[in-house]
Amino acid sequence: MKVGVFDSGIGGLTVVKSLLEHQLFEEIIYFGDTARVPYGSKDKNTIIRYAIEAVEFFKNFELDMIIVACNTVSAYALDEMNESADCPVIGVVEAGILATANSLQERDANILIIGTNATINSQAYEDGLRLKNFSNLHAKATPLLVPLVEEEIFSGEIINATFKHYFSKLERPQALILGCTHFPLLTKELQKYFTQETQLIHSGDAIVEYLQNRFAFEKKYKNPKMKFFASENPEALRTIARKWLNV
Numbered sequence: 404m405k406v407g408v409f410d411s412g413i414g415g416l417t418v419v420k421s422l423l424e425h426q427l428f429e430e431i432i433y434f435g436d437t438a439r440v441p442y443g444s445k446d447k448n449t450i451i452r453y454a455i456e457a458v459e460f461f462k463n464f465e466l467d468m469i470i471v472a473c474n475t476v477s478a479y480a481l482d483e484m485n486e487s488a489d490c491p492v493i494g495v496v497e498a499g500i501l502a503t504a505n506s507l508q509e510r511d512a513n514i515l516i517i518g519t520n521a522t523i524n525s526q527a528y529e530d531g532l533r534l535k536n537f538s539n540l541h542a543k544a545t546p547l548l549v550p551l552v553e554e555e556i557f558s559g560e561i562i563n564a565t566f567k568h569y570f571s572k573l574e575r576p577q578a579l580i581l582g583c584t585h586f587p588l589l590t591k592e593l594q595k596y597f598t599q600e601t602q603l604i605h606s607g608d609a610i611v612e613y614l615q616n617r618f619a620f621e622k623k624y625k626n627p628k629m630k631f632f633a634s635e636n637p638e639a640l641r642t643i644a645r646k647w648l649n650v
Contacts (some may be wrong), residue, residue, distance in 0.1 A: 404427065404428045404429050404430075404467050404468075404620070404624075405428065405429060405430040405431075405432070405464065405465070405466050405467050406422070406427075406428045406430070406431055406432070406466060406467060406468050406469070406470055407431075407432045407433075407434065407461040407464060407466045407468075407469040407470070408422070408431060408433045408434070408469075408470045408472050408474070408556055409433075409434050409435075409436075409454075409457045409461070409469060409470070409471050409472060409473065410433075410434075410435050410436070410471075410472040410473045410543075410584060411435070411436050411439070411440045411441060411442040411443075411453075411473045411475065411476070411567050412435050412437050412440035412441065412585075413435055413437070413552075413553060413585075413588045413589075413640060413643050413644075414472065414473070414549070414550075414552065414553075414583060414584035414585035414586075414588075415433065415472030415473065415552060415584050415643055416433070416584075416586050416643065416647050416648060417472075417585075417587040417588060417605070417606070417607045417647075418470060418472040418495065418584055418606055418607045418610055419431060419472075419629075419644075419648060420607060420647065421435055421607030421608055421610065421611050422470075422544050422607075422610075422611065423560070423627065423648060423650075424611075425611050425615075426624050426625055426627070427611070427614060427620055427623075427624070428624055429624045429628065430591065430627055430628040430629070430630075431625055431627055431628070431629045431630075432461065432464050432630050433465065433629070433630070433631045433632065433640075433644070434457060434460055434461065434632045434633070434634075435631075435632070435633045435634070435640050436453060436457065436633075437632045437633040437634055437635045437636060437637075437639075437640060438633075438634040438635035439634065440549075440553070441452060441549050441550070442473060442475045442476060442519070442520060442521065442577055443475050443518070443520050443521045443522060443544075443546055443549065443583075444519070444520055444521065444546065445521065446520060447479050447521075450475060450476060450479045450480055450521065451479060451483050452477045452504065453476075453480075453482040454471075454479075454480035454483065454484050454493065455480070455483055455484065455487050457484075457492045458484050458487045458488045458492070459487070460551060460632075461488070462488075462489060463478065464603040466488045466489075466490050467490055468490050468491045468492070468493060469484070469488060469490060469491070469492045469493070470482065470493050470494075470495075470610060471492060471493065471494040471495065472584045472606065472610075473493060473495075473584065474495055474496055474499075474518050474519070474520045474522045474538050474582045474583050474584065474606065475518075475519050475521045475525075475583075476494070477494030477495050477496040477497070477520065477527070478494075478496050478521070478522050478525035478527035479525060481494045481496075481636070490588050491552075492545075493610070493613070493614070494619040495584065495606035495610050496522075496528060496531065496582075497508070497509055497531065497607065497613070498531055498606065498609040498612065498613035498614075499528065499580055499582065499604060499605075499606055499609045500528060500531035500535065501609070501612070501613055501616075502515070502604050502608065502609035502612055502613070503532060503535075503578060503580060504532075504535040504537075505612070505618055506578070506604065507537075507577070507578055507602075509577075510535075510536045510537050510538065511537075511538055511539050512537070512539060512577040512578060512581065513538050513539045513541070513574060513575075513576045513577045513578075514532065514537060514539060514541065514576060514577065515541050515542070515543065515573065515576035515578070515580070515583050516528045516540070516541070516543070516578075516580040517542075517543050517544075517545045517548075517579065517580070517581065517582055517583070517586065518544065518545070518581075518582030518583045519544065519545075519582075519583055520544045520546055522544075523542045523544040523582070524544075524585065525544065526542070528540075528542065528580060528582060529542060534576020540650070541573070541576070541587075543570070543573065545569050545583075545586075547565050547568075547569075548565060548583070548585065548586060548589065549583065550587050552585040552586070552588050552589065553585070555643075557588050557589060557591075557592065558591070558592050562589065562592050563592070563596075566592070566593070566596045570596065570597075575597055575598070575600070575601060576597070576601055577600070577601065577602065578601065578602045578603075578604060579593065579597060579601050579602070579603050579604070581593075581603060581604065581605040581606065582606075584605075584606050584607070584641070586605065587605040587607060588647075590603055590605065629644075631644050
């Protein structure tokens with residue numbers, strides 16, 4: 404099994420980490436559109452155009468599937484990517500919705516969704532969760548967290564101040580959906596801020612659960628081949644990948 408993982412930048416490496424931990428694929432090809440990150444402030448047509456360009460890039464590798472690690476692209480461009488691709492294209496939004504439905508028994512549980520402006524404006528998570536009969540839904544755009552993660556700032560005064568800026572007036576949720584693949588890198592601080600009573604749901608674990616339920620994986624791959632590509636400064640991406648993934 405050979406998979407392509409697409410993200411607007413480096414955040415999708417959190418999805419790659421989950422794929423590695425579960426040993427699902429023989430080869431992983433990662434592409435981060437680092438020259439044009441972030442996608443969360445861009446309009447729908449631009450996001451779709453960038454996403455289709457990513458599909459064309461992946462056609463060089465004869466993939467079995469493409470995983471869209473970017474929530475914004477998953478919310479806006481998944482249908483267009485599937486039309487253009489030669490293999491299935493799977494997004495993290497649907498996976499996150501299913502993971503939430505599987506982990507929360509109470510359909511009136513207080514759920515907070517955080518993500519980029521574009522992801523929150525799409526209301527993709529709310530629409531999907533309402534179809535699962537969830538009703539107590541709240542969404543908050545938290546775009547400042549993306550560049551902080553890109554700068555590898557995961558804790559400290561700036562992070563705490565940003566959390567207070569976004570969350571100080573909100574009721575503590577029972578579940579927090581990390582609607583951006585950058586945000587799992589803030590898991591420790593988010594859990595500390597909201598306390599252990601809040602369940603965190605992030606794209607990496609959700610996509611693994613989704614894949615295992617949908618596809619038959621016949622064997623484990625302990626040492627998959629990995630290739631990392633970026634639209635700008637690919638060596639910087641590879642350096643971060645080695646650090647975050649211990650490869």
